[in-house]
Amino acid sequence: MRVFWCLVFLAVPILAVLSCIYAEDYGLWFPGEAETLLGKQIDDLFYMINIIVTVTFIGSNAGLCYVIWRASGKQEEGGKAWFCHGVHSLEVIWSIVPACILMFISLYQLDVWMQFRVRTNYPTEAAAKPVAEVTARQFEWRIRYPAPGKDLQLQPQPDDLYTVNDLHVPVNQPVMIQLRTIDVQHSFFVPDLRVKQDAIPGQVIPIWFNVLHNGEYDLTCAELCGWGHYKMRGRVVAEPVEDFQAYLVKLQAEQSYDGVANEDSPELAQSGEE
Ligand SMILES: [Cu+2]
Known part of the structure; x- marks a missing residue:
């Protein structure tokens, strides 16, 4: 019976490794191929x-x-251990x-x-024109884009565009985002892109990456940041630059239509409420 249980417990890690190897889209060590050159x-x-x-x-x-x-063959007589300096x-x-x-x-x-x-x-063009500001808070990612044709400013502007948990970036070119947090420490982690950066209170941290293929990539928080840490997930959508521009225009139209006052969002971000 003891042997049976030994085999069962031994089988668990072996099956776990095998399931990783054969799982679709997942490699042994990484969740698929890296989607950035770096x-x-x-x-x-x-x-x-x-x-x-x-x-x-x-x-x-x-x-x-x-x-x-x-050493096992070198015991002295009388059963004493053999000692070496x-x-x-x-x-x-x-x-x-x-x-x-x-x-x-x-x-x-x-x-x-x-x-x-x-x-x-840093790639010069990407560093000069960050695509968005990503602000982590318990328990979501708030994203602020500049209005189409404008540059991202450190301070929120009246015509900025806001989304939550949905970061769109142009594909096949270096892009930079500015990472912040308004409460505790979080970590911006996109496993497929091999990008991971802690968000530290009081700091604006630039991150850059160059996504090679169009697609949607999971964005998660890799820093235990509170009870809702598990649900702090979003996505990074990499798309052709024309689609990205069209997305910003659509966002702008939606926000002016809803009357989602752009000036509301910074306060919302400050409220700290779920
Ligand atoms: Cu978090």
Whole structure:
């Protein structure tokens, strides 16, 4: 009976891994192919680090097994354990080798990090004209676009356009959004784009990405931000630039038709009510 339960519990992780491998649209490690160029580079970094970790894990465990096997035959008479003071040169080696590996990883990833996060390397046009401001709040994403033909300003403007949980961006070109939060810390996470950035109270944080294909991508919050964290999800819609412009015009028409006063939205955002 004990063997049966051991097999059952062992089967759970194995089946979980197999279901990931064979699930449609899902890979073993990632939810499908990266949909941004930078995302592909980030995946490559992940695979490289994964290989290093796997080799280290297997190597160190093989060493451990060897030592246990050797030491088990070296008991002194009377059943006392065999004790060794260690080997100085070996300790130097296993300090220097990991240090070198970590140094290599930190230098090797620098290029991707600089592209994604260092302001001087942001794509110039995208940085000059952010597409939208995304404001996280418990528990939704508020999106503010400038009126068609205008530039996004730091302060809300009377003709700005607002939506919730539905971020549209042009496809196949670098786009930048400005990320904020009006309450606690959240995290803007679009797994398919490999984009993840914490939203920090009091800061406006630029994020840029270049979506390669038209489509809808899940947007979730990756920072436990309160009881409704689980429902803090939206979508990123990547579409041709003409469709994006048409979307803004449609939004503008809807908002002036509804009398959704544009000036209401900032106050709504401040209310903090669900
Ligand atoms: Cu959140």
